Amino acid sequence: MTLNALRLEVPDIREDNSLAPAEIAQRLAAARLLEPEHGLQQVLGLLFTLNRSGLTLLERQRALQSFSDEYRHYASLAKRQHPPSTLFVRLCGELAIGFKRLLLQILQGRQPSMPHLAWCLYMAQHFLAQQLLRHYQLYQEPPPALWRDSHLLYWIGEHQQCLDEPVAAAFEPKPASTLRGLYQQMLLLALSNPFHLDEGECLTLFSALAPLAAQARLQAWDEEDDAEGPLVDLSQSQACLGFEQPVEGEVGNLRRFELGALLIALDEPAPLQSAEEHQLLERVRHHWLGRQQRRHERAELDGHCSLVIGLPAIHAQLLDKLPQRTEAQLLDASPGGARLLCNINEGGQLQVGQLVLLLTDGTPTLALVRWRHQGSEGLHLGLRYLKGLPRPVWLRRAPNAQTHPGVLQSTPAPGNGWHHGLWLPNGQFASGEHLWLQLASVHNQAILPLPESNLQTSAVTRHPLRLA
Template sequence: MSLTLTVPAIDPVEDLTVETRPKHLKEWLDDLPLTNLSDVCRTLDDEIGAMNRQKVAMETRLKLLELYRSVIFKLLPAMEEQYVATRLPQPGKNRQMAEQARQLLMELANGYKIILLDYQNARITLGKGKIAVTAAQRAMSALSRILMICYQTYAPAPAGIWFEIHQIFRFAIEQDIANETITDEESESSSNLVYKQTLLLALSNPYHLSPGEVAWIQNYLTAFGGLAQLQAFAHTGNSIGLFLAETHSDKPPKPLPQDLNEVDNRSDILLNTLELVHALHHHIARLNDGELPKNMQLPFVAKETSYRDLLKSLLKNWSAAPKRVFNRTQNISSTQVCIGLPSLHHFLGGRESGASTDLTSIQTANNQRFISSRWLVINEGAGGLALCGTFESLPQIRPGDVIGLKADEANQWNVGAVRWVKSDKADQLEIGTQLIAPKAEPARIKPSIASPAETFQAALLLPEILMLRQPETLIAPRGTFGPQRELLLELDGHTTQAIRAVKLVEQTAGYERFEFSRG
């Protein structure tokens, strides 16, 4: 196959200011001041961009890029601290840092892509195979890291990025270099491994993840992503754990379709996750039994419930695709939205948008002003809505937040949860919501054994649904639930009763929902 990659045009006029001597570049990089992160990123971007537009022998270009890459990957953790969103929208400087990181990685990828094109067009490649091995792995690694930043900032993937990742992997396969390993930071890697890790991260439902979870998954894949297997298409009666990579497309992987006529067996590749899923199941079981994470090559944070919950969601996403019971339908309408548990608690109490509420009795030091806003409904299904909003000042939001939904002309607020978030523009958000309950009663809650200074927190009482045999549940802030924990529940602003937490139904970044017993 002939590689089709987007790279900068070579300047016909030589630029003598561009450093093309590896020894001198290393000295310059060693002396580069790293105090101002934004400035150093801009400088590196300019230098790599200028080199990418000069004619340089591919052996020399590879040495130069490896020096630049070493510095960039040392800077990325500090950059990540600034752009990983706790909630959207990001402040301007955080958004700018994410854009700088993406641009820097794109210039780095461009350099390695130029090497691949030069290698492809070279008349003599004997003895230069290691150059192609390194360039292919490095180009895919940089493009994969760009996708990771998109997931971390809930931004859409750049057009063409999946096409190039697929192209480079197919090139590595055809050159018989896909499985050749090279050192990548502190471990060994290959084009095959990077490709599998990139596919698996895309299949983790990344726009549904809470901030920080993308990095947890990437770390897990660094250790265990190699357990997944890539294979040529073959007819199978069981599609569990099989996903399709359409290598001629600009698309991420997807579950193997039931209609196999959609598969191009000349170019499409299957990702088999069964061995990885088996290991994942084993890790969850051992963590639940109290085994130390370090005994399984897992990070210390694996002791946390949130990490185990993430592993459970990966088990679902990497085993088989969730089936939608009802199809979504295109819809053009709008709905009122309020975001966050305190906000929905406020409106369920019958208060107006913009009203100031004294919440000192429910763990707030200052008066808060709660706002509901109108969002456009862009898709609707039996279980939830996809919404789009454009605002001068965007609301703070993240996956896992409680959300209130009230249709036009309706009198009652529905209770929902934010499942995914995307933000392509500074003034626009798209969110996916899931309906939890058609109604709720505002409540307040606190531990029955607490310090005198501890105050009630906002909570929601969801009614029993007899038809579904679903008992009444409470939605409360994270950290409220504990098995058999005794709590005080206040309703109507007056009646207080003792309850006992019984069963955790759901835990997200924004709330816990649990069953309880009274008395």
């Protein structure tokens, strides 16, 4: 990955800026006594100076918490203004700058605690979200740097494993409660054709998305996956790639925005959702998948099937050892995948990224869990079919060493050859290791160097193979 936290857009520290932290509370209190527009101007000028002053981490954090309180005050006044003032939009941008600078200080120091890092990432993302929202209120394109920094904050959260750390933030309009949810709230807002919304509807839509946005997931992009849905390039200055835009970015920067669980959640009862919010979500949801909402025709079904869950169990099933199965109801299917309804108790095993074998009356089908949503009916699952013949294999580090199970997925290539993908549990082997591979019913072992993986999920890794 080429992204770097130091690419966050923050202004340089200026030596001529001198701001004593002790002055801040006094000057903010004085600004409250002025006319709102003049007070906001004073607050903005003070924050502008703070963001370009050299402060310790603790000084900057305390000051930014005071400015966040002032933001809440002026945000409540801005609710009465249509559209928001230019000064208020600039205040959102400067607060984002302040928290980005604080984040850099945190990352450059000792190992931060997870809650502290998650809080700072969230606050920086929140004020970028507010800047985005206010630009849409004014029917203006947001600055390109806004999306670059938003993608980068998400990427840092992804790598620091704090995307789902809950953050208590009492802001209006209501943001999602995690960094993942807040970032995806921004993406969904941008995909909702915001320039065609009526005045005031952007704020309503943003609040309506807050409890739902975390249901979606950004997943690693795989060239062979032809699922519908937006693509995000984390190195680009735009929310998502256009639906007809060629995919040219580095694979490590690409994410597919999986909306399956979100679309199911939209149809669930939501007693806290207002009628206005419900109508607005129904109106914009078709924009999220673009013009071509499905690449494959979906067939509605009502049948039963079984799932074999996890690579070791699939390996045993392919050897006719009859491992434990999970019963499910098949709701619909297409050439690309299927939607199932399972017992809610199976949720622990059926995580996103899990490898499963779908057993119906036809040929067993290897699949990945693409999305999941736990609702009132049970556990809804979206499966992505993995085309090809699944076969059990054993792997060893030496000819007589311990065996490890794997699954070989083989598809015919143009001509007389085959494409092979070797599925292994995460962390079992390292790329470049020389392994002995043995197919079932074959006594000979083939030695091969394990190539770099071309797809990794939370549970399994796929390595492309060339076998004679």
